[in-house]
Amino acid sequence: MELRDFTIKSLRQKIEAREVKAVDVCRAALARAERLSDLNAFITLVRDRALGQAAEIDLAADVGRTLPPLAGAIIAVKDNMVIRSVRTTAGSRILFNYKPPYTATVIERLEAAGAIIIGKTNCDEFAMGSSNENSAYGPVKNPWDTKRVPGGSSGGSAVAVSTGMALVALGSDTGGSIRQPASLTGVVGFKPTYGRVSRYGLIAFGSSLDQIGPFANSVEDVALVLSIIGGHDPNDSTSSDAPMDDYLAATKRDVRGLRVGVPRQYYGAGLDAEVRASVESAINKLEELGAVIVEVSLPHTEYAVPVYYLIATAEASSNLARFDGVRYGFRAEEVESLKSMYSRTREQGFGGEVKLRIMLGTYALSAGYYDAYYGKAQKVRSLIEQDFRDAFESCDVIATPTSPTPAFRLGEKTSDPLEMYLSDIYTITANLAGAPGVSLPCGFSSAGLPIGLQLIARRFDEATLIRAASNIEQALGLDTKPPVISQA
Amino acid sequence: MPITRTDVEKIAELARLELTAEETESFTIQLASILNHIDKLNELDTSNVEPMSHCSTATGDIDYARRDDRARPSLGQSIAVENAPDQESGFFKVPKVIGG
Numbered sequence: 001m002e003l004r005d006f007t008i009k010s011l012r013q014k015i016e017a018r019e020v021k022a023v024d025v026c027r028a029a030l031a032r033a034e035r036l037s038d039l040n041a042f043i044t045l046v047r048d049r050a051l052g053q054a055a056e057i058d059l060a061a062d063v064g065r066t067l068p069p070l071a072g073a074i075i076a077v078k079d080n081m082v083i084r085s086v087r088t089t090a091g092s093r094i095l096f097n098y099k100p101p102y103t104a105t106v107i108e109r110l111e112a113a114g115a116i117i118i119g120k121t122n123c124d125e126f127a128m129g130s131s132n133e134n135s136a137y138g139p140v141k142n143p144w145d146t147k148r149v150p151g152g153s154s155g156g157s158a159v160a161v162s163t164g165m166a167l168v169a170l171g172s173d174t175g176g177s178i179r180q181p182a183s184l185t186g187v188v189g190f191k192p193t194y195g196r197v198s199r200y201g202l203i204a205f206g207s208s209l210d211q212i213g214p215f216a217n218s219v220e221d222v223a224l225v226l227s228i229i230g231g232h233d234p235n236d237s238t239s240s241d242a243p244m245d246d247y248l249a250a251t252k253r254d255v256r257g258l259r260v261g262v263p264r265q266y267y268g269a270g271l272d273a274e275v276r277a278s279v280e281s282a283i284n285k286l287e288e289l290g291a292v293i294v295e296v297s298l299p300h301t302e303y304a305v306p307v308y309y310l311i312a313t314a315e316a317s318s319n320l321a322r323f324d325g326v327r328y329g330f331r332a333e334e335v336e337s338l339k340s341m342y343s344r345t346r347e348q349g350f351g352g353e354v355k356l357r358i359m360l361g362t363y364a365l366s367a368g369y370y371d372a373y374y375g376k377a378q379k380v381r382s383l384i385e386q387d388f389r390d391a392f393e394s395c396d397v398i399a400t401p402t403s404p405t406p407a408f409r410l411g412e413k414t415s416d417p418l419e420m421y422l423s424d425i426y427t428i429t430a431n432l433a434g435a436p437g438v439s440l441p442c443g444f445s446s447a448g449l450p451i452g453l454q455l456i457a458r459r460f461d462e463a464t465l466i467r468a469a470s471n472i473e474q475a476l477g478l479d480t481k482p483p484v485i486s487q488a
Numbered sequence: 489m490p491i492t493r494t495d496v497e498k499i500a501e502l503a504r505l506e507l508t509a510e511e512t513e514s515f516t517i518q519l520a521s522i523l524n525h526i527d528k529l530n531e532l533d534t535s536n537v538e539p540m541s542h543c544s545t546a547t548g549d550i551d552y553a554r555r556d557d558r559a560r561p562s563l564g565q566s567i568a569v570e571n572a573p574d575q576e577s578g579f580f581k582v583p584k585v586i587g588g
Contacts, residue, residue, distance in 0.1 A: 310526060
């Protein structure tokens with residue numbers, strides 16, 4: 001049984017018709033996760049819990065009840081979203097034994113829709129990273145070449161979907177952490193508009209930037225999951241009551257007359273030639289389908305990385321202050337005072353990249369530097385947001401590469417943090433502007449590594465992203481199954 | 489003025505991080521490099537720009553989420569201390585606070 005051969009709809013239909021049992025699908029997914037455990041995609045598998053959920057779906061099918069929309073869909077969840085009583089680590093040692101007392105809203109909605117959670121996926125610690133090399137639980141490997149990174153910070157989720165360990169996965173995206181690993185592993189990865197999906201139960205990194213979003217192997221599955229997890233949540237004061245569109249219907253619309261903006265700042269130096277060729281070819285496909293290509297400009301793009309690394313780290317320094325050994329997680333022993341308990345707990349519990357970012361954020365907010373750094377970054381953020389507003393006067397969707405290169409090697413960028421940060425250059429702007437973005441596969445490099453196309457739309461216009469992405473996906477008809485899944 | 493080792497020690501204190509000597513050394517270098525790149529922002533004149541402190545709502549107006557001031561069910565004490573490394577009678581237990 002090959003999970004990659006199912007979509008959410010086809011699986012549900014087969015279970016309802018009793019051609020397939022949810023329990024068998026669940027077992028197959030768990031077996032795949034175990035067989036490919038070297039990829040290190042999961043931190044925790046919840047075998048019994050998942051089989052229990054699957055059995056309930058099968059029971060409902062047996063008695064002829066109408067099944068909920070996501071019935072039987074195997075889902076993997078990034079380990080920075082809480083599930084009651086299920087170990088949640090955020091990829092960190094400081095939460096090595098944390099069993100949350102509550103469940104994230106998105107998980108509750110998925111489970112109410114019949115989804116089966118099989119486990120928590122590996123990620124960069126507290127979602128800080130672009131390669132999944134910053135996890136306290138070891139790096140995740142790219143299934144297309146295990147000497148390469150899958151991207152980050154939601155590397156485990158991307159790999160789970162790419163290899164058929166799960167039909168769908170949830171990730172979080174603060175500076176590209178869904179879109180970039182999607183690009184590097186050949187799956188669809190979607191970051192909703194800021195406020196579209198509740199953050200209740202997401203362990204916060206950058207509160208004005210974070211969004212939860214789905215990974216899947218098809219745009220249709222992404223649209224279905226979005227329709228379930230999105231929408232206002234009274235438990236998240238930043239969640240919006242803007243109405244949800246019919247995302248599934250958007251997959252059926254054509255792109256005639258759709259204005260596609262191509263910003264020259266995303267096609268300059270540093271962009272790999274094969275990535276450029278693949279992305280341009282996909283944009284040409286859109287034109288063949290009736291879309292209109294326009295040149296646009298996002299003039300403040302070159303300032304996005306510094307703005308992001310001030311705002312995100314400042315917010316992170318505040319959000320991570322709660323990890324102090326008092327109420328949960330790791331606590332340093334043999335301490336002389338409360339203060340040294342805090343300092344030693346955090347020193348031993350946090351990894352290097354997390355500590356570096358906390359330091360940078362603390363500095364940016366400290367007395368005497370606040371206006372020059374954090375205050376300045378907020379102002380330039382306004383300029384970046386304005387760039388998008390201006391661009392959307394003349395286009396409806398913006399098309400760019402997701403990542404300047406295909407997947408790089410493990411260890412290649414770990415010696416210079418700045419080099420790693422600069423690889424986020426194309427994805428960061430959408431988080432700063434609060435705009436929705438998607439990455440979908442558009443081709444392969446000559447070394448056989450996936451390449452992703454990124455589309456960005458106006459805030460709350462996920463429907464246009466889904467519409468455009470769906471058309472490209474069908475026109476390209478790519479086979480995105482990594483060779484490793486067919487090997488014994 | 490580039491960030492100094494003393495600056496790094498002060499920030500580590502604020503952030504409650506007991507850094508090793510090696511970390512203090514390497515962070516001083518890495519932070520200096522990052523801050524040098526961040527200096528780029530000073531190329532821009534933002535004297536007439538409003539800071540963007542959060543993403544506004546779909547309609548563009550900034551409306552703060554509100555609810556009635558009514559007590560709702562919460563975790564409860566025993567669940568709330570479930571994960572504590574050390575607890576007693578529903579209280580979190582920590583080392584004695586000495587001095588300031």
